[in-house]
Amino acid sequence: MxxxxxxxxxxxxxxxxxxxxxxxxxxxxxxxxxxxxxxGGDCLNYGCVPSKALLAAARQAHTVRTGGFGIAPVEPRIDYAAAMDHVRMAIATIEPHDxxxxxxxxxxxxxxxxxxxxxxxxxxxxxxxxxxxxxxxxxxxxxFVPPIPGLDDVPYLTNETLFDLRARPEHLIVIGGGPIGMEMAQAHARLGAKVTVIEGDRALSRDDPELAGIVLDRLRAEGVDIREGAPAKRVSGRAGAISVETAQGPVTGSHLLVAVGRxxxxxxxxxxxxxxxxxxxxxxxxxxxxxxxxxxxxxxxxxxxxxxxxxxxxxxxxxxxxxxxGLPAKAKTAHIPRVTYTEPELAQIGPTEAEAREAHDDKLTVARFDFAGNDRAIATGQTEGIIKVLVVKGRPVGVSIVGAEAGELIGPWALALANGLKMTALANMVAPYPTLGEVNKRAAGAYFSPKLFDNPWVKGGVRVIQRLVP
Missing domain, CATH: 3.50.50.60 (FAD/NAD(P)-binding domain)
Known part of the structure; x- marks a missing residue:
């Protein structure tokens, strides 16, 4: 030794x-x-990097399949092994840094x-x-592998083994409707697999139900079968024919992904x-x-x-x-954002609206803005989205965003919460036009608009000034 x-x-x-x-x-x-x-740990080898690389390949397939803007849609020829090669390339490119x-x-x-x-x-x-x-x-x-009866007797995947696949699953069953489960469900549906998600509670349950609902509606529209309130009771079968018993009946598929947490x-x-x-x-x-x-x-x-x-x-x-x-330091959580990288993306920092209402009651103001009012979103066909800013005494305490680039848009709000900035800081920001970044400024404007435009004192003051000031 x-x-x-x-x-x-x-x-x-x-x-x-x-x-x-x-x-x-x-x-x-x-x-x-x-x-x-x-x-490099889980993030590089089994988590963030490979999942986002596979989502990128799936997005490419979806773009070809749906067309738009005068471009005719065609059914893409998908090479699942090549998509996984892209995943390996992304990992290999980052590996030297770690x-x-x-x-x-x-x-x-x-x-x-x-x-x-x-x-x-x-x-x-x-x-x-x-x-x-x-x-x-x-x-x-x-x-985390839950103690579902029969699970140990069938082959199943986790995020640590999913990216080793070379052949596309014919029918992927996903146990778990959280971020990992929903990301991989959408990726595989776009890559041509049949996908069923089994969730014992509400899918994306940690997020604002209104915003999560937009994501779930999109996934369902793309063919993902999402069964909520359907806990897995028993697993049986063999490779290529795996059956999961649920409160809503059995689901049988070729592959099983367990994604219920860590x-x-x-x-x-x-x-x-x-x-x-x-x-x-x-x-x-x-x-x-x-x-x-x-x-x-x-x-x-x-x-x-x-x-x-x-x-x-x-x-x-x-x-x-x-x-x-030798200096004191403490970890905080109020300024930490989280993102689900589905399309549309779902981002959250601080409490959801329901959590904020419970904590702050009548002191809470909710400012909203729809992506449909953003010129860049209109130009690029990405109008599906909402931002909610939860404000207490002029300071944001939480932000929920669903829509294109929500993971990027949450950044300025993380800065605001980390530094205790007021809504005026976001309202004073000048965003380049046309960008999705204007969504943040418009949300801040939505907070101040009632105070300026619906206030009789402001209107009266303006009229007085216009009469008195030459």
Whole structure:
């Protein structure tokens, strides 16, 4: 065994761990990075990157199939294996940025082995025992597989195996109507597969029902069979003929995708030996992301909060302050956006309208604007969409957007919430014309319009000024 001493030991080379390692080593800390599987973690290899690459291929097929603007529609010839080659190309292009070679070049000691705590101060990884001033658990999460009777007896896919397919599923059954399930449902329907989604509750249940309904209507119009309120009771069959029993009857298809959420990857770490308490969602941490062992932090999915790559990067920025500089820092969630990358996209930051009404009651004002009133949306045929801005005392507390480029449009609102900006900041913005970005400014205008145009005091004041001022 080789004994190593370091300032910081990071367990996990996904988005959270890589962001922290790069920042810490460039600030002068000695850093050891431990990874037992793939560099880049879930986001690069099984999540964000491959799913968005497949969605891009599917969008191309949909564009050809639907035509428009004087272009005749034709049924596309789809090469599913080539679409998956595009997925592999996207991963391969990004891989060098997340590679062991790059991080070793930055000065990080990279150890490719699974880590296991021996005690409160030491971690064993391969042939090394690492003693660090601070440890950070950044091991991410893995697909949660629910205990559905019969599931273990049939072949099923998760996001970790879906992108290994080379032949298009004839009929893809998706258990789970959340973002992953709905994205992959639309992608495969556009690529020519029959798709059925089984959801025990309401599909896209975390989002505003009005806006989520627009997405679900689009998917249904494209041929996706979405069965809500239909929990999976039993799974049976064999490869190519899998049946799922639901409250609404059986569904039989060729392939089964399980997409019902994720669970933190903590099993191998022997956290009890380190005095680190856990809960079902992940490591127990405070607002400072510190565990019950004050030398050990947890970030990203391992911390048991919002499971997004951008949150992982944000957490890395939070913990680097106390670890390297001794400065206090706390993680917040009110300014964190989330996006479902269907078409149309669905973006949310802060509470939904129902949640905001429950929290703020009569103090809440809802400003709305429809994409149908945006000139760029009209010109490009993307008028299906709505933005809702939830305002309390002149400040946005939440924003819901459904429509083209909703994931891009949510950015300025994330800036506003992160910095406590008022609605005047968005109203004062000058957006280039014609862009979808004007949707944000028009929503801000919708908040101020009643105060200016429906206010008798304003109208009276204007009349007085027009008479008195030469």
């Amino acid at each position: 080789t004994r190593l001493k370091t300032d910081l030991c990071i367990i996990g080379a996904g988005s959270a761990g890589l962001s922290l390692a790069a920042g810490a080593v460039q600030m002068g800390a000695r850093v050891v990075l431990v990874e037992g599987h793939k560099m 590679s062991e070679e790059r991080f070793s070049g930055l000065g990080v000691r990279v150890i490719r082995a699974w880590g296991r705590f021996l005690n409160a101060r030491e971690l064993e990884a391969g042939e090394h025992i690492i003693r660090a001033r601070r440890f950070v658990i950044a091991t991410g999460s893995r697909p 669970t933190p990857s903590l099993d191998r770490l022997n956290l009890a030996a380190a005095g680190v308490e856990t809960r079902k969602a992940g490591v127990w941490v405070g607002d400072d992301l510190r565990s019950t062992n004050r030398r050990i932090y947890a970030i990203g999915d391992a911390a048991g909060g919002m499971q997004f790559t951008h949150v992982a990067g944000y957490h890395a920025g939070v913990v680097i302050r106390p670890i390297l500089l």
